[in-house]
Amino acid sequence: MPNFENYLEYGYWHFDVIRHIFALTVAAFLAGLVYFALTMKDVAPRYRLSNVISAVVMVSAALEIFQLWLLWNRSFDYDATAGLWTRNEGMIFSNGYRYANWSIDVPMLLTQLLVVLGFTGRAFWDNWGKFTTAGLLMIWTGYVGQYYEPAVAGFSDTQAVAPFWIWGGVSTLFYLYILYLVYSVTHNPPDRLSPQVATEMNRIWLLLLCAWTLYPLAYLVPAVWVSDEAVVVRQVLFTTADITSKLVFGIMLSRAARHRSIEEGYGPSLAVQGEIYPDRIERPHRAHEPAE
Ligand code: RET
Secondary structure (H helix, E strand, C coil): CCCHHHHCCECHHHHHHHHHHHHHHHHHHHHHHHHHHHHHHHCCHHHHHHHHHHHHHHHHHHHHHHHHHHHHHHHEEEECCCCEEEECCCCCCCCHHHHHHHHHHHHHHHHHHHHHHCCCHHHHHHHHHHHHHHHHHHHHHHHHHHHHHHHHCCCCCCCCCHHHHHHHHHHHHHHHHHHHHHHHHHHCCCCCCCHHHHHHHHHHHHHHHHHHHHHHHHHHHHHHCCCHHHHHHHHHHHHHHHHHHHHHHHHHHHHHHHHHHHHCCCHHHHHHHHHHCHHHCCCCCHHHCCCC
16 A cells, blocks of 8 residues: 555645755765765774764665655656646555665664764673664554555545554554663763763754654654645655754764764874864863873
């Protein structure tokens, strides 16, 4: 069963806005890829995996959104007499590709959080196992639920509505568990964080909370609003969620990693700090001074 996007016709601007935000997302992720690759050397080796993961996330997400962009353009044709984009018989637009991409990116994003927080050994793998299991179950149960969109949007008389809510509800339980775990790890990291990095970690937690919550809202759109405008709103929600949860999150983590590297006295990070805060370059070895 296809997503509710396939049952509607689109005014010119509705169709256009959607293809433009797909293009924006691909461009943003390719730009992000360059950023993460070039700033990798500015952080201490123990945090570098975070940049590598961000680069992986950029590539996989850029490919997936590019796929959606092609699919969107192929699935509809412009009817000049009606002034509408109508579905191309035989073509189906599907948000399922998003869920496939999240199966890679959700475990990756949570892993990079653990890396920058400084988890290692047993504690790292314990948290990693919980994050990955809960993340995949959250995505795959939601994936099943979205197949019941035609019923919940009123486009099918034969399909049941209940599974949309049941699978969505089960997925939400896993989501709440992940939020609890993220809060715990960001507020109880293995090493004591400096006030600056602790503040950054709290901001990263808040960003994750807001950005990730846009995904269930996008899932709910067909249950509350069915029109070409609702489709624009849903794709804007997905786009905002994607850019913040992958790109902005990655940039914030790479900054936190750089600040930790500076505090640990890592040379290349100190050099970058010198460029940004020339007034502070006088006392680069603060981290090694004995505590007063
Ligand atoms: C679903 C189904 C409905 C209920 C909930 C969902 C949560 C999805 C989330 C996705 C996060 C994706 C990320 C991707 C990054 O690449 C599956 C929509 C709660 C939280 C962070």
